[in-house]
Amino acid sequence: PPHIHVYYQDAKARFDIVSGDLIDGTFPPRQTRLVQAWIELRKEELLADWALASNGELPFKIEPLR
Numbered sequence: 239p240p241h242i243h244v245y246y247q248d249a250k251a252r253f254d255i256v257s258g259d260l261i262d263g264t265f266p267p268r269q270t271r272l273v274q275a276w277i278e279l280r281k282e283e284l285l286a287d288w289a290l291a292s293n294g295e296l297p298f299k300i301e302p303l304r
Contacts, residue, residue, distance in 0.1 A: 240288040244273050253277060255284045276303040 240255040244265065251263030251270075258274040265273070277284065280300050287297035 240285060242277070242284065255281060255288060272303055279303070 239261075241252045241261055242255060244251050244253055244263075246265065246269045249263070249265050249269070251265040251273075252261040253259065253273055254261055255277060258277045260270060283298070283300050287300065290297045
């Protein structure tokens with residue numbers, strides 16, 4: 239499924255872009271909520287980048303959560 243890889247200190251995880259669910263890995267609860275909020279705000283951009291990457295193209299940079 240379309241997903242992103244997320245890193246925070248020593249934690250690594252993958253999150254589903256469509257649902258925002260944690261697919262695997264471990265992530266601190268507060269940072270998980272922030273990632274899920276960012277996914278919700280940027281879902282269309284993330285899915286467009288997923289399509290580009292799936293076709294071997296470079297994805298566009300997406301603004302971080304501030």
